[in-house]
Amino acid sequence: MTDLRENDTTDYDLIVIGAGPVGENVADYATKRGVRAAIVESELVGGECSYWACMPSKALLRSGHALRAARRLPGAREAITGDLDADAVLARRTAFTSGWDDSGQVSWLESAGIALIRGEGCLDGPGRVRVGERVYTARAVALATGSVPRLPDVPGLADAAPWGTREAASADHVPPRLVVLGGGVAGTELAFAFASLGSAVTIIARHALLSREEPFVGDMIAEALELQGVDVRLGVSPTRVDRNAGGVVAVTLDDGTAIEADEILVSTGRRPNSDELGLDAVGIVSLSVDDTMLVNGTDWLYAVGDVNARALLTHQGKYQARAAGEAIAARLNGTAVCDEPWGAHVATADHSAVPRVVFSDPEVAAAGMTEKDARDKGIAVRAVEYDLGAVAGAALHADGYSGRAKLVVDEERGVIVGATFVGQDVADLLHAATIAIVGEVPLDRLWHAVPAYPTISEVWLRLLEEYGRPE
Structure with a gap:
């Protein structure tokens, strides 16, 4: 394969195609380690999450959540005199997108020392990216183009x-x-x-x-x-x-x-946004990657975030991006320890420890595997559940609190491999579950992680009691 480390005539060390949160993080982490990086974007710097997905959708949801939460509490309920002001909610949503103006994000790129190239980027050969009539060269290229919606084949749709x-x-x-x-x-x-x-x-x-x-x-x-x-x-x-x-x-x-x-x-549903990237120009059939996000079969091309189809979530893409940015810098600088299984610059948590939240009402917060997922993988598991509404902190949080919690335990190793919580404001319970799963904290140690009283987190104690204290 081509040794791009010997090429000192390239326009950049790294070109990233896609300036969403994932692409920004790849470029940022590489730049902080001395890599000359450029990022290519055809729309708004900040990407789908900032302008058309995560941020505006959660802004649309928040006001309704707050109103219903108040209505669940005597005293607050009586103070409410009307319904949501839809225009005000839409205006707040628009504020979170900066009116679909990316000048703030562009200023951040400039301050970080990352060059911005406006236009549609596609591969034009190893280490070559075409934008319009211009071809830019780099020692490494990272694809961070996200995903696009699937439109079902329904007549007339x-x-x-x-x-x-x-x-x-x-x-x-x-x-x-x-x-x-x-x-x-x-x-x-x-x-x-x-x-x-x-x-x-x-x-x-x-x-x-x-x-x-x-x-x-x-x-x-x-x-x-x-x-x-x-x-x-x-x-x-x-x-x-x-x-x-x-x-x-x-x-x-x-x-x-x-x-x-x-x-x-x-x-x-969504699918990786890879159709117009020119993969055929470099003989790439699949964007399967290793844990540094290096595309298998290449030594210069990376695919990070939704485009590699490992875990289509913004936070997981940013996690991959941090690993990829450091791996790219280490390889280009000749200091790589990422080529070994125990290397420092790898992303592994998206194999089986992915945290996810649905901002519904009640919220859904889950990490790791479901019970079915674990059994399908051949893991000997035991699952325990508990009524969140029976926890003192939940009862204080809202009258008639309705919720449920579940842990999936690998019986052989004595560690949690999956956790699910449903209830008002349960998203803040999730990171504790994620740490327990990623850290493979033994259940006999979790007994000594004492939840504060009276909080909803007391459900951790109740779940452990349901499971039974280790001998």
Whole structure:
């Protein structure tokens, strides 16, 4: 393979294609170790998460969560005199995107010493990136182009001008009626958001909601949506979608029923954004990577974040990016210890210890494997569950607190391999579970991690009691 370390005539040491949070972190971590880096971006610096996904969608959700939380507390409940101001919520959302202006992020790149190249970037050969008519050369290239939505092959759907998650998160109005197609994380969250803003929402899913999580999760979220007036249709699929001249969308389902709405939001999964990267120009068929994010079979090309399909979550992509940036710098500087299995610059937690949160109401927070995942891997596990509403801290947190917690324990090693929490404000319980899983903390040591009273974290003690104290 080509030894790019000997090439001292390149434009840059590293070119990163994609200036979302992942690409920014690759470039930043490499630059801090003396690498001359440039980043290529065709849209806004900061990427999908900053402008059309994580930040604006969570801003849309937060006001509704706060209102419902207040209504669960006597005293606060009586002080509430109205419903959400949808215009104010949309304005707050827009503030979090800086009005879709990336000048602040561009200034950060400049301060970090990272060059910005505007335009569509694609590979033009080993260590070569074409942007428009110009070809730039580098000793290493990192692909950080994220993922794009999947549009199901439903007759009439593409012609009906459906919203994707991008259009929903940046919407300038609240549709009176909204159909959400897809019961995954984004579809579920946006169903909660628009229901709280006043839309009459119908959510359609072929399976249970959040079907990749523990089975009780989907049941609890479906019940919560129905309590907010959402029409939850499970086990059905659309057979046709039409939008008439007046703008009304008609969705025909395979159970023979039909739904009319003003907008249809499609959230049926995402796929790596790799179609236009010129992979064929360098003979790359698959973006499978090692734990330094180096594309297998190359010594110069890296794929980081959603584009490598390991874990399609912003925080996991940023974790990979930190490892990749340091690995790239170490290799280019000739100081690499990342080529060995025990090397310092590797990302391994995304194999089996991924933390994830659904900002629904109640929240869903999980890390590691579900019980089914663990059993499918041949792990001898035992699972324990506990009613979160029976914990004193939860009862103080909200009247009628409803929630559930579950641990999945590897019986042979005596460590937790999976944890799931459902309930109001449980996201802050998650990092403790993540540490326990990543650190492989033995259960007999966890007995000495004493939760403060009265907090929701006391559920850790109750779960350990359910499991039984080691002899």
